[in-house]
Amino acid sequence: MSDIVIRHATADDIPAIVALLADDPLGAQRESPGDLAPYRAAFERLAGDPHQHLVVAERDGRTVGTLQLTVIPGLSRRGATRSVVEAVRVHADERGSGLGTRLIEWAVGTSRREGCALVQLTSDATRVDAHRFYERLGFEASHLGFKYHL
Template identity: 80%
Template sequence: MEDLEIRPAVAGDIPAIVAMLADDPLGAQRESPDDLAPYLTALERLAKDPNQHLVVAVREDRVIGTLQLTIIPGLSRRGSTRSIIEGVRIHADERGSGLGTRLIEWAVDESRRQGCQLVQLTSDATRTAAHRFYERLGFEASHVGFKLPL
């Protein structure tokens, strides 16, 4: 992993990121790799918000992983700041290589650096292998999540 770089995502990374987001049955239903315009617009919004960190893992100039880390100052838990990890994806060729662990470790370290007292993440209920992965890294399934499409 010494040849791995984790850096902020740039517009040129969007095709690779979206391809990874779409590279499973669930993502294939939600993502549109043929129309990158909304993703580029979203990247511009994220880049303007200092609490948003969309990063990519790069090896030999190839994007092989990504995640988004959001820092949320809060009032609950005695005014604690928390972070949320979302959109964790590893290129199919790299799964099982330890890259996912490395990305999550980066996110946890960055959360500490940002003064967070808690790191949260969500994973679709159907992604049971991902749930086992997060549990191996010390995360606990502690809440029931709800969504309301708008």
């Protein structure tokens, strides 16, 4: 894994990130790799927000993973800052290589440096393998999530 570089994403990374997001059964239903305009607009919003960390993992110049980390200041838990991990994706060729662990370790380390007291994430109920992965890394299934689509 020493040949993996985790770095902040640039606008040039958008096509590779979207391809990763679309490369699973759920993502294939939600993402539109043929139309990058909404992703470019979203990237501009992310790039202008210091609480957002969109990263890619590269091996030999090829994007093989991504995740987004959002740092959220708050009043609850005695004014604790927390982070939220979103959109963790590892290229199909890299699954099982330890790259997912490396990405989550990056997110936890960055959260510590940002002064977060808690790292949280959600995972679709159908992603049973992902649930085992997160539990193996020390995450606990502690809440029931809800969504309201607008």
